[in-house]
């Protein structure tokens with residue numbers, strides 16, 4: 001998709017090694033406002049490491065992130081604590097395993113971030129949380145504990161917890177891969193609704209059918225580089241690269 005306006009995020013030259021293992025080797029891409037970008041590719045190709053870098057959970061050896069509005073992080077240079085915190089505040093991550101606090105209720109899990117990290121008044125955070133829980137059909141579960149919910153419900157609470165932080169960018173790390181197959185659909189429906197509402201999302205996923213329906217752009221990773229990128233229609237139907245073709249042949 002061609003962008004006339006400044007992208008929400010521009011990622012340039014991300015490089016990362018773990019010891020001698022170079023896992024990312026110059027990754028560049030852009031995320032436009034309201035766009036959904038899906039990262040696909042074989043296991044170990046670097047997708048999660050890229051995603052975690054966007055949220056300061058991983059620190060690349062080199063590369064630059066530029067957010068609209070002028071925030072710039074150069075991983076080649078030293079960053080202050082404030083810069084890392086500012087980077088973390090731009091986005092919210094939904095993990096493969098929901099990472100809910102087991103000793104807190106659903107509602108308490110959702111308001112924890114806004115109240116503790118953002119200093120939002122508790123009464124405001126509760127009102128926001130109730131609205132968001134209603135949106136994903138979980139109002140009735142507000143006082144339940146995570147272990148009383150199904151895996152799909154837990155993951156939907158995980159998504160609400162990310163939304164409650166009101167980030168510019170939502171990051172999803174294989175949000176359905178820990179779920180039983182019959183629970184995947186309800187989580188993908190929520191993701192599709194968020195996309196339709198205009199949330200900007202970067203999603204690492206093995207759900208290629210989902211990526212085909214929802215992504216504006218698909219990035220195919222292999223060996224720490226983006227081997228091919230494009231609109232899903234083109235990339236899935238007519239992959240140009242041999243490695244993309246082989247991957248899709250195996251999966252589809």
Ligand code: ADP
Nearest residue numbers: 018021023041042043044045046047048049050
């Ligand atoms: P993907 O998400 O595509 O499966 P990852 O980004 O998780 O790939 O991993 C890319 C490579 O980096 C893999 O070889 C993985 O073993 C390695 N890796 C990821 N995290 C670490 C870490 N903390 N320490 C050492 N190696 C890591």
